[in-house]
Amino acid sequence: MIDLSSTPILIIILLGTVGLSIPVLDAIKKEKGKKKNKLFSGITFGTLIVAILIIIFRVIGGEPLPSMSFGPDVLVDDMFGSFFAITLLIVSIMVSASSWNYMRGIVNPASYYSLILLSTIGMVLIAYSTDFVMLFIAWELMSIPTYALAAYAKRDPISNEAAIKYFMFGALSSAILVLAIGLVYGVTGTTNIGESILILANNNLQSQSNQLIGGFIPISYLAIGLFVAGFGFKMGLVPFHMWLPDTYEGAPTTIGALLAAGTKKAGFAAAIRVVVIGMFVLSPDWSIVLAILAIITMTVGNLAALLQKSVPRIMAYSSIAQAGYILIGLAVAPYAAMGLEGSLFHILNHAVMKSVAFIAIAAFAIGIAGYSLDRYVGLGKRMPITAIAFTISLLALAGVPPLNGFWSKLVIFESAIDSGSVISWGPYLAIAGLLNSALSLGYYMWIIRKMYLDESKDTSRIKEPKIILCVLLFGMIFMVGFGIWHAPLLEFASISVPTQFDQILPTLEASLK
Amino acid sequence: MTELINYLTVSLILVGIGVYGLIVKRNAIRMIFAIEIIANAANLNLIAFSRYLGDIQGQVFALFAIAIAAAEVAVGLAIVVIAYRLYKEIDVEEYRSMRG
Numbered sequence: 123m124i125d126l127s128s129t130p131i132l133i134i135i136l137l138g139t140v141g142l143s144i145p146v147l148d149a150i151k152k153e154k155g156k157k158k159n160k161l162f163s164g165i166t167f168g169t170l171i172v173a174i175l176i177i178i179f180r181v182i183g184g185e186p187l188p189s190m191s192f193g194p195d196v197l198v199d200d201m202f203g204s205f206f207a208i209t210l211l212i213v214s215i216m217v218s219a220s221s222w223n224y225m226r227g228i229v230n231p232a233s234y235y236s237l238i239l240l241s242t243i244g245m246v247l248i249a250y251s252t253d254f255v256m257l258f259i260a261w262e263l264m265s266i267p268t269y270a271l272a273a274y275a276k277r278d279p280i281s282n283e284a285a286i287k288y289f290m291f292g293a294l295s296s297a298i299l300v301l302a303i304g305l306v307y308g309v310t311g312t313t314n315i316g317e318s319i320l321i322l323a324n325n326n327l328q329s330q331s332n333q334l335i336g337g338f339i340p341i342s343y344l345a346i347g348l349f350v351a352g353f354g355f356k357m358g359l360v361p362f363h364m365w366l367p368d369t370y371e372g373a374p375t376t377i378g379a380l381l382a383a384g385t386k387k388a389g390f391a392a393a394i395r396v397v398v399i400g401m402f403v404l405s406p407d408w409s410i411v412l413a414i415l416a417i418i419t420m421t422v423g424n425l426a427a428l429l430q431k432s433v434p435r436i437m438a439y440s441s442i443a444q445a446g447y448i449l450i451g452l453a454v455a456p457y458a459a460m461g462l463e464g465s466l467f468h469i470l471n472h473a474v475m476k477s478v479a480f481i482a483i484a485a486f487a488i489g490i491a492g493y494s495l496d497r498y499v500g501l502g503k504r505m506p507i508t509a510i511a512f513t514i515s516l517l518a519l520a521g522v523p524p525l526n527g528f529w530s531k532l533v534i535f536e537s538a539i540d541s542g543s544v545i546s547w548g549p550y551l552a553i554a555g556l557l558n559s560a561l562s563l564g565y566y567m568w569i570i571r572k573m574y575l576d577e578s579k580d581t582s583r584i585k586e587p588k589i590i591l592c593v594l595l596f597g598m599i600f601m602v603g604f605g606i607w608h609a610p611l612l613e614f615a616s617i618s619v620p621t622q623f624d625q626i627l628p629t630l631e632a633s634l635k
Numbered sequence: 636m637t638e639l640i641n642y643l644t645v646s647l648i649l650v651g652i653g654v655y656g657l658i659v660k661r662n663a664i665r666m667i668f669a670i671e672i673i674a675n676a677a678n679l680n681l682i683a684f685s686r687y688l689g690d691i692q693g694q695v696f697a698l699f700a701i702a703i704a705a706a707e708v709a710v711g712l713a714i715v716v717i718a719y720r721l722y723k724e725i726d727v728e729e730y731r732s733m734r735g
Binding site: 266279313 | 687
């Protein structure tokens, strides 16, 4: 039985109650739209802050179980889940606060904020879940509200188009997930992630002698492949990325931030728990598949971003490329101690960098009513603070020292080079990553050049939305501060993942007893 | 064992039909149907395994999956209805305002 005061349950109760009571509040209150937007934005912001404080205090108090734990229950309160919960809650907080300005004129603010809260529960639960049933339900709880959010600008054809593409691929990915879970269940006879990994590992050991069990091994590989595909749709890995640029561009920009920084990271949380550990116990050699996916993802993302004209679209392709960097860490995880740690560090950094970038784009959109790169000319003088925040986030995404993006990329590339002592292809990943970082600097610099160096006819100051400025200020402090002093984040990431991969099976066995 | 394999074959055929529908058809409703067929094939898979293993967990999961798929399709159909109002068309080939 789950303890009612464990962190994930508290988060469900807190966010769920507020999320469901916001529409009720909307029906009772008879105020005008703008006031309501402010009210609900404030409530959402406050609730999420309380949620993140609960998790931070519990982490400081040392209550969560160490690194990635598995148990007989459907949810487990461990450091891995806490790390992702904090990351995802930061994103939701930034999104809900900036919606105060960006979503000022929306018709129905209650459902907008309610859906953000419900989607946040789903994202957080994915990181905590240790059972496939819970994982799938959390996955859908994250996805279904975001389909509606992507279509939120109801009269805007582009928003609708974005939502349709997102829905088609999202629904396909969840169907694939059910298929994969079905196969794992068929082979192992349980839906508990820890137990099924253990049974797969034992089967794998016995299969050398037993022909009948040996026949199940290909099915397990098929299941892992389907898991990679299912999670890959949300993570935006390259053969599964076709919906992503359209959706991030067409959806309301704050929701673009939620998708790029939030749901994508939740996909990684699920993938690390299921695919990386599962693949390791089956046969670590298969992580070369992840390595190949990583290289393709980085290269395609960066090359396609060079050709774009619309800034949200550039950011969408850049987030595909960043998924490739994160995937390097997952691919070398069984061979290098720093692999998963670097991935987690980059996940947290990328969540903040990308949400700052998207929120800055939202602020520009309020000011100049456009997303095209040609209209960004001279914005460095017209909206100075937003432009500086945007520039810092772009430089951090490119990995320029001393910003935080540099350190996480450094850890990932370092782990790829370290893995060279075990596997020959490890260092090539680091080379590919470095070349791609150089390539990505091309389009980031292009945007910065447009904002600062190109002369524009119109040089009048544009009023910058205040709440968004506060959010951007927080983001800037985060990016520069943790760029100069990155040790605490790296340490937090390192205690959230298993570093000793040969210790996983014994600990798994012990935790399920 | 043969019974299980029969069910799995049907499920595999259903997945094939679903993928075919998703690739060939361009009508939004038909595409949603194709995705639903894949999801139901997965459910059939789960139930067949559950029956074969003599374990109830798979059937419980299938029930959850069916309920969630219904919620998902409700949202999807709502989005398609709005698309119809905007474009007077539910052919996804027409939804191409974004390029690149």
